[in-house]
Amino acid sequence: MRLGRLLFLPIFAFLLIFAIIPAFGVLSSSLTGTHGLSFTFYRQTFSQQYYNAFWTTTWLSLTSSVLAAIWGFVIAFALVRTSMTVLQRIITALSSTMANFAGLPLAVAFMATLGTSGILTLFLQQYLHVDIVAMGFNLAAFSGLFVAYLSFLTPLAVILMLPAVSSLHQEWEEAMYTLGASFFLYLRKVAVPVLLPSMIGTLGLLFANAFSTYVTSYELAGSSINLVPILIGYMVNGNVSMNLGLGDALSMEEMIVLGVSISFYFFAQRKSLLHAREGRSANAT
Amino acid sequence: MLTIHQLNKRFDHLQAVKDFNLVMQPGEFVTLLGPSGSGKTTVLRMVAGLESPTSGSIHLGDVDVTHLTPQKRNIGLVFQSYALFPNMSAYENIAFPLHVRKQDKHTIQKRVNELLALIGLTNRKDHLPHQLSGGERQRVALARALSFHPPLLLLDEPLSALDAKVRQSLRITLKEIQRTLGVTTLMVTHDQEEALELSDRIVVMAKGAVEQVGTAMDIYYAPQTAFTEGFIGETNPITAEVLDVIASPIGEKIYNLRWHHHVFSWLADRHIEPQGTSITIGIRPESFHFLPVGGHGSIEATIVDKLFFGSVTRFIVKLPDHTTVKVDAMSAISQQYPIGAKVGLLITDPRLPIGFVDEAVTMTANPS
Amino acid sequence: MRRKWISKIVIFFFILQMVIPVIGLMIFSIDNEGLFTLSSYQTLFTDPSFLSSLMNSLGISLVSVVLTILLVTPPIWYGYLYSPRILRVLEAMSFITFVLPGVVLGLAYVQFFSNPPFALAGTPTLLPFAFTLFGMPYYMQSVLNRLRHSEAKLYHDVARSLGSSNLRSLLRVQVPLLAPGILIGSILVFSIGMGEFTITQLTTGGSFMTLPIYLQVDFQNNPLAGAAMAVIALLIAIVLVSLTLGTFRRRKKRREAIHVNHSSVEQAV
Ligand SMILES: Nc1ncnc2c1ncn2[C@@H]1O[C@H](COP(=O)(O)OP(=O)(O)OP(=O)(O)O)[C@@H](O)[C@H]1O
Ligand SMILES: [Mg+2]
Numbered sequence: 001m002r003l004g005r006l007l008f009l010p011i012f013a014f015l016l017i018f019a020i021i022p023a024f025g026v027l028s029s030s031l032t033g034t035h036g037l038s039f040t041f042y043r044q045t046f047s048q049q050y051y052n053a054f055w056t057t058t059w060l061s062l063t064s065s066v067l068a069a070i071w072g073f074v075i076a077f078a079l080v081r082t083s084m085t086v087l088q089r090i091i092t093a094l095s096s097t098m099a100n101f102a103g104l105p106l107a108v109a110f111m112a113t114l115g116t117s118g119i120l121t122l123f124l125q126q127y128l129h130v131d132i133v134a135m136g137f138n139l140a141a142f143s144g145l146f147v148a149y150l151s152f153l154t155p156l157a158v159i160l161m162l163p164a165v166s167s168l169h170q171e172w173e174e175a176m177y178t179l180g181a182s183f184f185l186y187l188r189k190v191a192v193p194v195l196l197p198s199m200i201g202t203l204g205l206l207f208a209n210a211f212s213t214y215v216t217s218y219e220l221a222g223s224s225i226n227l228v229p230i231l232i233g234y235m236v237n238g239n240v241s242m243n244l245g246l247g248d249a250l251s252m253e254e255m256i257v258l259g260v261s262i263s264f265y266f267f268a269q270r271k272s273l274l275h276a277r278e279g280r281s282a283n284a285t
Numbered sequence: 286m287l288t289i290h291q292l293n294k295r296f297d298h299l300q301a302v303k304d305f306n307l308v309m310q311p312g313e314f315v316t317l318l319g320p321s322g323s324g325k326t327t328v329l330r331m332v333a334g335l336e337s338p339t340s341g342s343i344h345l346g347d348v349d350v351t352h353l354t355p356q357k358r359n360i361g362l363v364f365q366s367y368a369l370f371p372n373m374s375a376y377e378n379i380a381f382p383l384h385v386r387k388q389d390k391h392t393i394q395k396r397v398n399e400l401l402a403l404i405g406l407t408n409r410k411d412h413l414p415h416q417l418s419g420g421e422r423q424r425v426a427l428a429r430a431l432s433f434h435p436p437l438l439l440l441d442e443p444l445s446a447l448d449a450k451v452r453q454s455l456r457i458t459l460k461e462i463q464r465t466l467g468v469t470t471l472m473v474t475h476d477q478e479e480a481l482e483l484s485d486r487i488v489v490m491a492k493g494a495v496e497q498v499g500t501a502m503d504i505y506y507a508p509q510t511a512f513t514e515g516f517i518g519e520t521n522p523i524t525a526e527v528l529d530v531i532a533s534p535i536g537e538k539i540y541n542l543r544w545h546h547h548v549f550s551w552l553a554d555r556h557i558e559p560q561g562t563s564i565t566i567g568i569r570p571e572s573f574h575f576l577p578v579g580g581h582g583s584i585e586a587t588i589v590d591k592l593f594f595g596s597v598t599r600f601i602v603k604l605p606d607h608t609t610v611k612v613d614a615m616s617a618i619s620q621q622y623p624i625g626a627k628v629g630l631l632i633t634d635p636r637l638p639i640g641f642v643d644e645a646v647t648m649t650a651n652p653s
Numbered sequence: 654m655r656r657k658w659i660s661k662i663v664i665f666f667f668i669l670q671m672v673i674p675v676i677g678l679m680i681f682s683i684d685n686e687g688l689f690t691l692s693s694y695q696t697l698f699t700d701p702s703f704l705s706s707l708m709n710s711l712g713i714s715l716v717s718v719v720l721t722i723l724l725v726t727p728p729i730w731y732g733y734l735y736s737p738r739i740l741r742v743l744e745a746m747s748f749i750t751f752v753l754p755g756v757v758l759g760l761a762y763v764q765f766f767s768n769p770p771f772a773l774a775g776t777p778t779l780l781p782f783a784f785t786l787f788g789m790p791y792y793m794q795s796v797l798n799r800l801r802h803s804e805a806k807l808y809h810d811v812a813r814s815l816g817s818s819n820l821r822s823l824l825r826v827q828v829p830l831l832a833p834g835i836l837i838g839s840i841l842v843f844s845i846g847m848g849e850f851t852i853t854q855l856t857t858g859g860s861f862m863t864l865p866i867y868l869q870v871d872f873q874n875n876p877l878a879g880a881a882m883a884v885i886a887l888l889i890a891i892v893l894v895s896l897t898l899g900t901f902r903r904r905k906k907r908r909e910a911i912h913v914n915h916s917s918v919e920q921a922v
Contacts, residue, residue, distance in 0.1 A: 007727040008739055014724055018782045019749050022761035029764060075667045078660035091664070093895040094671050101844045101890040104865045106674065108872055108883040113677025119684070120677050151674060154667070171368035174335050177355040178362040179382035179429070189381075193372040205751075212754030214851045219869065232756045236763050236855045244764055251757040258752045 023255075030248035041249035050250065053226045057211055058257075060142060060227070064149040065157075065206035069199060071150075072157025076165040077191075079158070092162075095155030102152060107219035110148045115139050140221040148216050153206050160205060164198035197268040204264030211257055228254050286311045286469045287332070287437055292341035294327050294493075301327045303493040305341070314463055314470045316480040318504075319490035320516065325473040326365075328490075329439050332471065333362045345437065361430030361468075365442040367422045369414040375425045376401070376410040382433040400428040403462060420451040424458070431466065438463070440472040444479060456482060477517050481505060489513045506636055507554040508567060520567030521610040525551075527558050539637065540564075545584045545604060549632045568632055570599060570613035575622060576629035583629030588622055602630060675887060682880035693881040703882065706867035713777060713863060714846025717784035718839045721792050724785065726835060729793060730827065733800045734809060744797075747789040758783060759855025766856075777861040783852045788842030795841065795897075799834025837897045844893045848886065 033040045044050065079088060098106065113120045116133055124130040137143050168191060176186040192199075214229040223230070228250060235247030292305040302324040309315055317325040330336040332343055334355035342351045350358050369378050379400055383393045401407045404424040414422055423443060430438060443459065444452045460483055463470050474480050480487050481501040489496040489504060489512070497504060497513045508514035525542035530553065533539050538553040542564075551566060558564050576583045589609065590601035598619040600612040612630070614622070622628060682693050697703050732740030753761075762783070766773040773779050799805075808830060812822035850865040859866055864886060872879025 004731045004735060005739070007731045008736075008743070011724055011728050011743065014782070014785070015746055015749070018786055019753060019758075022758065022765045023749075023753060025765045026757065026761045071667075074663055078663035078667075081660045082657065082664065087664070089898065091668065093891065093898050094668075096898065097887075097891045097894045098671055101848050101894060102887060103848050104850045104868060105678075105848070105883040105886040105890070108868065108879060109674035109678035109887070111872070112681035112876070112880050112883070113674045118677060119680045120673065151670065155671060158667070169366065169368060171364045171366055172370060174333075174355070175362070175364060175368040175370070177335065178333050178358075178360060180356050180359070180385040180433070181381075182356065185385070190370050190372065208751060212756070214754065214756045229754070229756045232760055233851075233855065236756075236760050237858070244760070247760050248764075251760055254754075255752050255757060258754070262748075262751050 026248045026251050029245060030252050032245070041245045042253075044246050045249050045253060049226065050228075050231065053228050053231050054253070056142070056226055057228045060145060060149065061207050061210035064146050064153055065203055065210050068150055068153035068157045068206055069161075069203045072154050072161055072202070073165070073195070073199060075154070075158050076161040079162065080166045080168075092159070095158050098152050099156035099159055103215045104219060106151060107148065107216045110139060110144070110151070110220060114144065114147070140224045142225070144220055145217055145225065148220055149210050149213065152216070153210060156209060157202055157206055160202040161195075161198060164195055168194065197271040201265040201268030204261040204268070208258045208261040208265075211261070212254065286313070286346065287471065288342075288344040289328075289332070290342045290344075292328065292331060292343065293339045294324070294331060294336065295339045301493050302331070302338075305493075305495060307488060307495075307498070309469055309471065311469055312467045314460075314472070314483060314485045316484040316487045317471070317473045317490055318475065318477060318480040318487050318517075319496075320475060323490040324493040325475075325490055326441055327493075329362075329441050329471065329473050332437075333360055333439055334358050335362075359433070359435055360437045360439060361433070361435035362439045363423075363426045363430045363441065363443050365445060367414070367426040367446075369422055369426055369429070371414050374411045374413055375406060375417065375421075378414070378425055379428045379432050382429065386433060396432060400432055403465075404428050404458070418451075419447050420455055423447065423455060427459070427462065431462075431468065436469060438468045438470045440470065442474055443472065445474070445476065452479075459483065481517075489516065491516075502636055503554070506569065506572075506634070507552070509554070514567045519570055519611060521570065521573075522565055522567050523610070524563050524565045526563050527560055529560060530557055533637075542566075544632070545606070547582060547584045547631055549634070550637055551632075551634050552636050568610070570611045571597070572632055572635060573602075573610065573612040574631050574633060575612070575614060575618075576631060578627045578629050580629045581631065583631040586628055586630045588624055588626050588628060591619065591622075591624055593619075602628070604630075678880055678887070679884055682877060682884050685877075693877040696875075696878050697881050697885075700878070702862065702867060703871075703878075706862040706864050709777075709862055710847050710864040713780050714784070714843045717781040717788065717846045718842050720781050721785045721788055721842045722835060722839060725789060725792055726796060726831070729796050730800070730805070730831065733797065734806050744793060747793050750787050750790065753786075755787075755849075755851030756855065758786075759852050762852070762856050774856050775858060775860065777853075777857060779856050780849075780853060780861075781846075783856070784842065784846045784849060787849070787852075788838075788845045791841040791845070792838035795838035796831060796834040799831055799837075803830045805830055840893050840897045844890055847889060847893075 030041050031037055031039070079091065082088070110118075112118055114132075114137070115121065116139075118139075121132055124132055139145075139148070172190050173183075173186050176182075176190065181189070212229060214233060217225065217227050217230055218233065221227075221230075223234070232247050232250050232254070235243050235250070287307070287309040289305055289307045292302055293300070294302040305324075305328055307315070317328060319325050327336060331338050334350070334353060334357075338351065342349060344350065345358065345360070369375075370381070373381065376397055380393050380397045383396060388396075397410075398407070401410050404427065406421060406424060406428075409417060409421060412421075414425070417425065423446075427440075427443070440459075444455055447455065456479060472480075472483065481504075484501055486498060486500055487504045488498050491512050497509045499507070504513065504517060508517060508520070514520050523544055525544040527540055528543050528548065529541040531539050531541065538557055540551045540553050542549055542551050578585055584604060586605070587603045588600050589603050592599040592601075593616065594613075596616055597613045598616045600614065600619075600622065601609050602612050603609050610630075683689055683691060685692065728743060729740065732743060750758075762779055763774045765771070766779060805827060808826050809822055812826045813819065817825070848865060849863075850869065853861065853863050853866055854869075859870075864882070868879060868882045868886060871882060
């Protein structure tokens, strides 16, 4: 039996070589200047440009993930209340694709649809006389990225929230009604409080996802918007001059942001009341 | 109090409830009893307003509530799964409907504490539902449904998720609370013992339709349909000859029947069969009694098997024509009747006053 | 009272949100100044660079799948049966990719694997490892789900109590039992491989043409052909994901299907 534990060896070695050691490599070279230990790179990250990049990335990620979380909650709620099996399946498959596997093609789809000569842009101009470009909409700027981010953050929010929302017992809602309460009171007093941990966790994950998004912003905006992942990418691509140390420092800061927001997710999962034994599960006791 | 008239409910292709009628008196405890899928819950949900009937009407007092939303019906409902709000303590759960009704703080506090005392959970009032045991949750759910003084209380299999001991003690609690508050109660169950013990009247349902309505005694001793007879307890179908029909002091019709030379009295419930015909009735195992062989006109029978059930023992007894019947007797006396022993068997109708039993026995003692 | 129509409206808007860019892309790919054309698709399938990048993507993805299966399946299976503690550690570590996104990992690889003997940066060698890393949480959860739902341990014990050897039980009982989980996990890893852009671009400097890399370049030079390629890439992704969710399968018990899929996706995301 002991011998079986050898099966763990390759995978831990793999994780060590391809994740942990490289991550520590980033840490160590972010702290290594020309004369040993140095905080030069970190000091550089506090200059105006990088400070702005963090600010823009945070703001973009926060606004888009908050909206996606709220909208995703509403959608998950609606999905649970319809009994259309086939539709639910199709939506699940579509959401999962958009949320996890669409990346570049989705960005391209946005350019084809909402770019300056995109299909929808032209359609709106010609038939509805709405000129979204003149109204300030620009795929390569904050407004465009915001819409594009929503297109994968919303389905992600739906997927993350559905299990929690569908484990709300229908009896809670019905009990509310027989006790004299309205649907909105049910939302306010039961549904939202019970789902709050799950919503916060989802928000954490959405924020991390948005904060680390590279493909979408690279394809849509490239260098015309100042975002942390784009800047890190440029350090590697070396379109300008290779500055790996600065990239390492930025990466460390990004990893801290991601770590904090993702820990919300794991923490919130523990707090969830939904898994406490109540109601239907009492049958099993 | 509650009047349900010709209630029907269809789900797509399924007729879940068919021509359901029921009139409940104030303070009455009525039980819907039936196998799984017989439409009990659906009836209850329609009364509560959670499901809208396909046709028919529901009146609460003089008010037609058929199309009212559940909020406006003011009916207390206890769910099978309790449906306590998981984010609220026991106290808050019970107080919730009072908050909805915008009662003042002091009234709420007084009422909730009163109910907590009634269900014996004063010291647990700040626990969340998942910190309570099944039986405690059940009592909180009951208190919550009663807190706003609903004129009608609906219970959907309130005890089915609990283990046997707790169920037993909660039955008593439930009955006491119902009696104390005098609240009209409609309960759903598929546990016949529960129904027989708690109810003033029982509605037996099968396949969405009412099979029989009656008191526990009626349902038990005088099942009117084969379904009811088979569903509730055990029976021995016997075919007996009608010797005579007489009237009791309170005007009931009573048969004198003969079966294997044994003559006994039996309350006539269905339309009366004329003298000289044969009828088939279901005899409960405990309606048989043992006597010494040859005693008082009893049938001579042989004990072929004994099954120990705890407080009662079931005897399989062979009759002169080699058919068998099931007979229950208190285990305390079962020692007197070993397997193979010969006994005298007779039937008494437990619904009849003692006098009638005696009369029948006396009659047979002097065979004509 | 159920407010079903509100739910339907909400769902309608959500579908619209997901579908509009896709439809826009499709129209874009067949729209030749107002006239319908399929020339972009024709160009694509006669374009040797497209075909070679497609082959590259398929190859790299398949290698990643094989690597994942070999590397991840045995420890999960063993851990589930005998060492749940180590399994828990492994499970937690598989989520490391959430704090190590593509750009950061790319930057790390470029530095760490740029000196001999590991001068792998600039070649596609690192890609299967990176895709395996990214795919690990998805793959692990698929297999674990299967283990949990199929009572693998019970069957292992039963097989052995009936006198079967460990190895025989493994091959005849356990592998068939786990096959669906392995399949779903593999499809997910494969999907990641087919769509990955960031690491590929950063570690190979764009010298290794995969489908996404070629798509990115081609869309700039020839938007019509690029759009056609994006349509194809999206279709591939949707079909693959639908396969893992059993969307095409007929008549499975609804609740169960949805529940299982969501929880697996939830755990994996
Ligand atoms: N919302 C619904 N949609 C479709 N069919 C339903 C619905 N609710 C109940 N039914 C069906 O109606 C029939 C009666 O169901 P109901 O829940 O009233 O039975 P029940 O007597 O309460 O059974 P149990 O003892 O199992 O609780 C069942 O066949 C059930 O499948
Ligand atoms: Mg029921």
